Amino acid sequence: MSERINVMFIGDTAVGKTSLIDYFKSGKHDPRIYSSTIVLPETINLDSSLLKIQVVDTPGQKIYEPTVIALYPTCTVFVFIYDKTDRPSLDKINYLYDIVNDHVHSEACEFFLVGNKIDEREKEVVSRQEGLNKKKQLNMKFFIETSAKTGVNIDSLFKEIAETVRKKQKDKGDTVWLEDHQPENNTNAKNSKCPC
Numbered sequence: 205m206s207e208r209i210n211v212m213f214i215g216d217t218a219v220g221k222t223s224l225i226d227y228f229k230s231g232k233h234d235p236r237i238y239s240s241t242i243v244l245p246e247t248i249n250l251d252s253s254l255l256k257i258q259v260v261d262t263p264g265q266k267i268y269e270p271t272v273i274a275l276y277p278t279c280t281v282f283v284f285i286y287d288k289t290d291r292p293s294l295d296k297i298n299y300l301y302d303i304v305n306d307h308v309h310s311e312a313c314e315f316f317l318v319g320n321k322i323d324e325r326e327k328e329v330v331s332r333q334e335g336l337n338k339k340k341q342l343n344m345k346f347f348i349e350t351s352a353k354t355g356v357n358i359d360s361l362f363k364e365i366a367e368t369v370r371k372k373q374k375d376k377g378d379t380v381w382l383e384d385h386q387p388e389n390n391t392n393a394k395n396s397k398c399p400c
């Protein structure tokens with residue numbers, strides 16, 4: 205059976221986790237508050253529908269921590285998100301990073317860092333340099349600043365996620381080709397699926 209790569213969006217409450225996923229899916233911002241979401245498994249197609257991944261959106265509230273922690277070992281790509289207008293949400297990244305690392309084989313995982321709400325220039329309290337420093341400090345693979353309100357850099361973020369997922373699947377010899385998108389004369393991809 206083909207193994208799906210799970211991508212977890214993780215961060216404090218209201219940093220914009222759900223909004224980022226929603227914007228990527230719909231191409232627009234929905235200002236409704238989603239903060240009460242517990243765990244929202246989202247299946248989205250990436251990269252011209254060639255890859256399918258599962259995105260696990262999570263709440264930031266502490267009472268849901270045990271539920272979320274139980275999902276960590278099922279995920280391979282972790283996208284840590286903070287809000288550029290909220291310093292405590294940046295401070296929380298180290299705390300979340302440590303918990304994740306206690307529950308996964310970190311050498312098999314990839315870690316991304318996202319500073320969201322770049323559109324809120326007047327309220328900004330976390331600079332781009334501080335984000336870059338955090339990425340370096342935690343030895344993460346990728347850092348980007350985004351806006352789930354205006355859409356800035358959302359395509360770049362998901363493109364990078366897609367490339368990372370594709371590489372992970374290739375490393376596993378487990379590329380998932382959707383029915384309609386199998387390349388012609390390429391039987392390898394199909395045959396490379398685990399027969400079990």
Ligand SMILES: Nc1nc2c(ncn2[C@@H]2O[C@H](COP(=O)(O)OP(=O)(O)O)[C@@H](O)[C@H]2O)c(=O)[nH]1
Pocket residue numbers: 215216217218219220221222223224234235236237238239263264320321322323324350351352353354
């Ligand atoms: N200005 C601005 N607001 C945002 C952005 N992303 C999310 N929001 C707002 O922040 C609030 C929390 O967003 P939500 O996606 O529910 O956060 P989550 O709890 O991390 O999933 C909502 O009111 C969103 O409309 C952004 O990039 N810019």
Ligand SMILES: [Mg+2]
Pocket residue numbers: 221222223238239241261262263
């Ligand atoms: Mg949410």
